[in-house]
Amino acid sequence: MASSFPDIGTRVHHLNCISSCPLGGKLFDGRTASLLRRGELSRHCLLIETNDGLVLADTGFGLRDVADPRSRLRAFFLLMLKPEFRVEMTAARQIERLGFSTADVRHILLSHLDFDHAGGLDDFPQAHVHMLQTERDYALRQKTWLDRQRLRPQQWSTQVNWLVHHCGGDHWYGFECVRPLTRCADEIALVPLCGHTFGHAGIAVRANEGWLLLAADAYFYHTEMDPARPRCTPGLAFYQWMMEGRRSAAAQSGATPGAVQ
DSSP states (O other), X not given: OOOSSOSSSOEEEEEEOOOBOOBTTHHHHSOOSOTTSBOOBOOEEEEEEETTEEEEEOOBXXXXXXXXXXXHSOHHHHHHHOOOOOGGGSHHHHHHHTTOOGGGEEEEEOSOOOHHHHTTGGGOTTSEEEEEHHHHXXXXXXXXXXXXXXXXXXXXXXGGGEEEEOOOSEEETTEEEBOOOGGGTTTEEEEEOTTSSTTOEEEEEEETTEEEEEOGGGXXXXXXXXXXXXXXXXXXXXXXXXXXXXXXXTTSOOOOOOSBO
8 A cells, every 4th residue: 555644755743742831930931921820831742744654753741641640640740830731732632633543653752751751652552662772771760759750650551662772873963863763764863962861862853844853851941042142041940950860961962063953
């Protein structure tokens, strides 16, 4: 049977798979007027159309998180982040609105296993799930109190489909990388960006308009990337500090300037 996916390169859809709404307004998102109102922080995921089916980069929160958040997520983060649990914002429902089936998702690339990036894994039980080996190994250890709050085995029913990778000499714009999908080796790469977690990775995609890098939680606020005057909102700066698994790793990699969005 001929593929139903276009043979014209890689098309990318940008999804927000359930926003977090922390109290503090502008202290977090930089735009909400009142500090007594909740801010809005998007959960950016990518849906990638390839000749070999759909590829999802991160999942955000999933259907089971929406249905029963208290059984899957810790009260600490539910109270702090107050996710906007709307079923229509899950990756599964957004994929269906685009005219696809959740069964069309052949692969999921995970930046890391935090609860707000991996919550939708259960919604795609047939998909192969790719991540860096360091991320999988550290998450399974559940070593610290914070690990047990953020890394939730309740969301990992698809462990049998996990495929782990380690870098072996390939490079992407000066960064080490691994190309996890054989049939899309020239279009998709996992790029280690350790710091937020021990095995955190960015997901690089060569779309029709050029290379994109989903940096996930390697940084939190857009002006952190301003080379002249980098800054972050106070609330997000604190959250980054609290969550950073390996602060010394965050500055280890250097990038070569290039045509990356």
